[in-house]
Amino acid sequence: xxxxxxxxHLNMLTEIIIFALFAVSYNLLLxxxxxxxFGHAMFFGLGAFMTAVAIIHIPGLALWxxxxxxxxxxxxxxxxxGSLLLRHKGAYFALLTLAFNALFYAVATKWHSVTGGDxxxxxxxxxxxxxxxxxxxxxxxxxxxxxxxxxxAAIVFCWYFTHTAMGKTVLLMRENxxxxxxxxxxxxxxxxxxxxxxxxxxxxxxxxxxxHFQFVSISAISVxxxxxxxxxxxxxxxxxxxxxxxxxxxxxxxxxxxxxxTDRWPLFMGFIFVSMVLFIxxxxxxxxxxxxxxxxxxxxxxxGKSAASEEV
Amino acid sequence: MSDYLHIQNIHKDFSGLKVLTxxxxxxxxxxxxxxxxxxxxxKTTLFNIISGKFKPSSGAILFKGQDISGKPPxxxxxxxxxxxxxxxxxxxxxxxFNNILAGVRSHYGLRYHFxxxxxxxxxxxxxxxAIIDEVGLMDVxxxxxxxxxxxxxxxxxxxxxxxxxxxxxxxxxxxxxxxxEETNQAIKMINQVxxxxxxxxxxxxxxxxxxxxxxxxxxxxxxxxxxDTPEKIRNDQRVKDAYLGEG
Numbered sequence: 236x237x238x239x240x241x242x243x244h245l246n247m248l249t250e251i252i253i254f255a256l257f258a259v260s261y262n263l264l265l266x267x268x269x270x271x272x273f274g275h276a277m278f279f280g281l282g283a284f285m286t287a288v289a290i291i292h293i294p295g296l297a298l299w300x301x302x303x304x305x306x307x308x309x310x311x312x313x314x315x316x317g318s319l320l321l322r323h324k325g326a327y328f329a330l331l332t333l334a335f336n337a338l339f340y341a342v343a344t345k346w347h348s349v350t351g352g353d354x355x356x357x358x359x360x361x362x363x364x365x366x367x368x369x370x371x372x373x374x375x376x377x378x379x380x381x382x383x384x385x386x387x388a389a390i391v392f393c394w395y396f397t398h399t400a401m402g403k404t405v406l407l408m409r410e411n412x413x414x415x416x417x418x419x420x421x422x423x424x425x426x427x428x429x430x431x432x433x434x435x436x437x438x439x440x441x442x443x444x445x446x447h448f449q450f451v452s453i454s455a456i457s458v459x460x461x462x463x464x465x466x467x468x469x470x471x472x473x474x475x476x477x478x479x480x481x482x483x484x485x486x487x488x489x490x491x492x493x494x495x496x497t498d499r500w501p502l503f504m505g506f507i508f509v510s511m512v513l514f515i516x517x518x519x520x521x522x523x524x525x526x527x528x529x530x531x532x533x534x535x536x537x538x539g540k541s542a543a544s545e546e547v
Numbered sequence: 548m549s550d551y552l553h554i555q556n557i558h559k560d561f562s563g564l565k566v567l568t569x570x571x572x573x574x575x576x577x578x579x580x581x582x583x584x585x586x587x588x589x590k591t592t593l594f595n596i597i598s599g600k601f602k603p604s605s606g607a608i609l610f611k612g613q614d615i616s617g618k619p620p621x622x623x624x625x626x627x628x629x630x631x632x633x634x635x636x637x638x639x640x641x642x643x644f645n646n647i648l649a650g651v652r653s654h655y656g657l658r659y660h661f662x663x664x665x666x667x668x669x670x671x672x673x674x675x676x677a678i679i680d681e682v683g684l685m686d687v688x689x690x691x692x693x694x695x696x697x698x699x700x701x702x703x704x705x706x707x708x709x710x711x712x713x714x715x716x717x718x719x720x721x722x723x724x725x726x727x728e729e730t731n732q733a734i735k736m737i738n739q740v741x742x743x744x745x746x747x748x749x750x751x752x753x754x755x756x757x758x759x760x761x762x763x764x765x766x767x768x769x770x771x772x773x774x775d776t777p778e779k780i781r782n783d784q785r786v787k788d789a790y791l792g793e794g
Binding site for chain 1: 598625629630636637639652657659664665710
């Protein structure tokens, strides 16, 4: 594909893949577990900053290790924060995640010596060492392929995850948490595992975000970033696995297109999203499913209530 | 030898309202024990305490010599104790198969695995099908729970209760709301599926009680009035006055 695409489009495609992973990880919380988090950007931003900080402070750091440091840090952060949150659901969970996100944002803003504060951090992508040879990551095409393989694999694993024991436990808990307890499931531990997992996946996306732009600013860890991922999930639809991927695609393209023609692009983005949430709350995936249903007369045996549970 | 299950002086207050005031009875292994009593006597509260939903205000529950009072439900389930609910409490949007699968895979330790798919495990799937067959739901195996008739939902409720292979089964009014014919079928099925296990059952329907239980405890205003064989309970003057006589 890179052969026929311009660099500009390749750039955008890489960005879409990274945000698709971020949105997918977010939807595992929102669509599958029914947990509305307003703090998912803290993991995305933490992964992004840790990768940047590691590359700046450890000379000759391998690309793999830079990514690994980002992901491992988010695993630890997800576990610690998750332990504090796991007893809470609904509005309390949403508000607590928002508070934690604000805390992370404040640290990123104030801890100037490490995070660069408002100035952000610039890095140079390390080359990819494969032992016998080294691939230059200065090339956009090379980095695109790396993103496609690693981030793509992570998306595929998330899809696989929804069919595993743990993935189904999450769905069953949304359906009937009380009964799960009486069937021997520790639902607090389940929530903690899911929270840590989705945090780590968001961290991986964040790490690639830094590598892609070779720059990270406090916007990566801001509540705006949480809003962005929330919108991607909503625009695409939270009831299917692929909805948020579609959402990321539409969001990034719209953002790029609108920001090219007007400086007031956030206003138009806002209009589009408000009308989407008002008129098609099920997102684009619902529209597509409805069209498919009409064309092929496929019956929706869930009454359209929850396509995610269909996959149990 | 200590008793299999010993409910010791259980008290339960709900912010001042004394629901249970010293419940005391014993259940032998493999016994089929019914707890009867008028509405509001505290039967379901007692079940909620034994199964870990509530903590008792005071008292102890000895299960094979170990105090299990106040332990969370998932721990009790893993010790071999499983309960059904009076108001059907299943996974409404899921198929019968997936409802039973939830419990069976828990018993096989496949609760939080990040890589294994539970429906790919042959032992687990065979066990799920066997339980569905036992409770007579084979013909609706792939239908979602919310599409089943009331009687079949109740059967599914019992199937889920059985799915973690419990040795002690607590059934909370399993035939509530059923027609006479459905009730007779349910009694037969319950007798079959709980064979060789210890059963504690709450029931209003005396016919169900006398055809299932070999020991009966009468709960009256928060305490056990008497605990004995069905014949003796039938002829007990206190029970007649307090409960049976009314009907």
